Amino acid sequence: MTGSASELARRLGDYAEAVCREYLSNGHRSGNHWIVGDVRNTRGRSMHVRLKANAKGPAGKWVDEANSEFGDLLDVIRETCGLVEFRDVAEEARRFLAMPQPQPQISGIDRQSAAVRGSPEAARRLFSMSLPIAGTLAERYLAGRGILLTSRERALRYHPGCYYYELVTGETLTFPALIAAVTDLGGRITGLQRTWLDPSGNGKAQLADPRRSLGNLLGNAIWLGLEPGAPVPVMAAGEGFETMASLRTVMPALPVAAATSANHLAGLTFPPGCRRLYIAADADAAGRHGIHRLSQRAGEAGILAMVLRPQLGDFNDDLRLLGPTQLAAWLGDQLAPEDARRFLPPG
Incomplete structure (x- = not known):
């Protein structure tokens, strides 16, 4: 496994349960394992994914007792997304982790096009993984700003553990976040804005830039x-x-x-x-x-x-x-x- 692959697998292992909930949604947690049918997300009980590191090995490693297959969470992403090339698997893994993409050796136009292709899908996925804001830290944050909105506001959601990539240190951190969907006039999500929140309820998280946007924003809102x-x-x-x-x-x-x-x-x-x-x-x-x-x-x-x-x-x-x-x-x-x-x- 290349250094890049091993680093990605380790980072995915840090959030093994979140990865399983996203890509192995037909399974369930049982103790320190995620139980599912196989690496392609079939219903069943033969595949076990380790959720926390222990004496048997690091988090994210899995084995399928029915066919003796084994691997890591990069293999899960490859199989469930139907990907072939490692660069596509790595791109999907980085997108899940909200990590910046490596600079490809291509022209500026091609690089910009690749970024545009990925971001709206990432935004829609993160929004779908988030929760209604009623009764959450996001609602409390807005109320602290004097903002009182009805539950009919479909643009707003709450994520209890949204990834934040620290540009200076390279760390991937986790904070609760207010998620606001950016949509076109037809209501289709084209991007979103994340506002990371202090877990104690004291306003925004103490980060260099606690508010970031992604996706296709121009013309939308x-x-x-x-x-x-x-x-x-x-x-x-x-x-x-x-x-x-x-x-x-x-x-x-x-x-x-x-x-x-x-x-x-x-x-x-x-x-x-x-x-x-x-x-x-x-x-x-x-x-x-x-x-x-x-x-x-x-x-x-x-x-x-x-x-x-x-x-x-x-x-x-x-x-x-x-x-x-x-x-x-x-x-x-x-x-x-x-x-x-x-x-x-x-x-």
Whole structure:
């Protein structure tokens, strides 16, 4: 086994149960083993995967007592995914571990295309492995930011042990995370944003970059309140998820889109029937390019663009420090009168 393969197998072994739950889903845990029919995920009991290292060997090693086959978790990924080349197995393993891909000896265009092919699938898989946020640390985190959303928000999930790759040390760590799906207008997941959380419940995890996005983001967004394919005559858009979730907290009937960055905000795709677009600004100048470009594109599409400005640094600051009633009153002076009557609570 090459050094690269042995390192990948060891890392997979560190998360042996998670690997088994993902790729050997027809099995179950029994003591220190995952029991399944065979390495191709058939139902049964003849194959045993060691979940924790012990005197008999490292985690991730398996044996099938019916045919005497044996191997490691790279073999599991190869067989269950129907892969042949080691580079494809390694790519799938790294994607599962949220590890960066090695730089292939190919042109920049080909490298970019390979990254684009992988990321949306990785995003959809991670989202499907996550849980509804009700009663979780993610719901507690949002409530601590003053954000109260209904259980109907399909874009939000919680993962109790989301992998975080530390770029400086090369370590793969595990933290709970708020998972927000980035979707196109049809509701298909094209990417996601992960916000790693402090396990003690004290806000974000103490990491260099506790929020990262992956997938195809341009033109898409974290949508709250969007019904795929339905006309959206009035909406709001901005960069940050917490900014837009704060507006949604005080205006729960208004569809909102968080584009995740200024550049992605500038390229947001407009939903059908959009006539009026409110663009959420921050107090600093960092996102002015995105606001200007989005306003320009909206005008070209016949959409009236209006900028909403916070009193403090951003709308989440307003929500937390001033309260929802004062935020609603502040917004009422910036909305079109008919939108204020429709979306704001009666004052």
